[in-house]
Amino acid sequence: MIVDLNSRYGLNPAHSEVVEACKIIEPCDTLDMGCSNGRNAVYLGQLGFNVTAIDNNPGAIDMLQSVIIEEKMKNIKAHVYDINNANLGEDYGFIACTVTLMFTDPARVDTIISDMHKRTLAGGYNLIVCAMSTEEYPCPVRFPFTLKAGQLREAYDGWELIKYNENVGTMHNGAKLQFATILAQKPV
Template identity: 85%
Template sequence: MTVDLNSRYGLNSAHSEVVDACKIIEPCDTLDMGCSNGRNALYLGQLGFNVVAVDANPGAIDMLQSIVSEEKMTNVKAQVYDINNACLGVDYGFIACTVTLMFLDPARVDAVIADMQERTLAGGYNLIVCAMSTEEHPCPVRFPFTLKAGQLREAYEGWELIKYNEDIGTMHNGAQLQFATMLARKPG
């Protein structure tokens, strides 16, 4: 890979699960849900994915748009979008939603996941990483939404689970919490 745009612009590296997913997913039309400043979108764009990066924060989208324009990247589009709306309107081969669901309106998460599934092309992929709160590991952070044990697996019944775990992880601020991590492939 050429230049690491993330470090050039002072962003965190792409999420490790996005990096891993790219080892098996060929470049395709991709949605980065809750892109923040674009760490995953820039990484995917450099690998040749056509990326639509959405976030509800206009400041984050402005920052990503300025990087994309500075780097003359024609395959990354950043736009303000409230994920709670659950009306994507376009189909994708890959939808990445890493550490995003826990910031959504809890009453909308099922609709958001259903919309992601509907808007994934046959044979396409969904990647979700979301905090959990279970009896053994109550979530120490007051997120609006957390997954229960097995909840994400159930939501993707009928999909091929390429990767699924509910492991303890460390957030970039050092907080230890349990995450559901899933890469699922939609039946062809």
């Protein structure tokens, strides 16, 4: 039985798309890109994934480190890393990047995704959830980067799309916001 460590430490629940992806992805070496204070990393770690959690916020990484130490979670490594560098250096079976790309340098997004492709093992998975700005739903939040219609699907040409959508949701303040979500498997 999994204890709700997220709740115990005041973390938000794991992203719903991470939870769904774990129904088909077996525990493996995993990268949580833009992990913040670790809501997905802790969840994945409890399921037996070997997680590398990265974020450019030292305070968030310190908070995650304290959970790792307190819970003796030897399968989670957390460190400060600027995703804009796009030089991951290790290969993974699963790379999750949920609500993170919209905070990156727009000029680096293609390079970041290309590096994710390069660092995903054959048969491995990428999960991305990112805000969009379209004619029908212009993004009401001034993120540095937002996806255009079809842009994320095009970035994964040649991969098997397990899931892809560009759905509109309502934010906590009532604003309508469109997100692109992809779960793609790299060819073997």
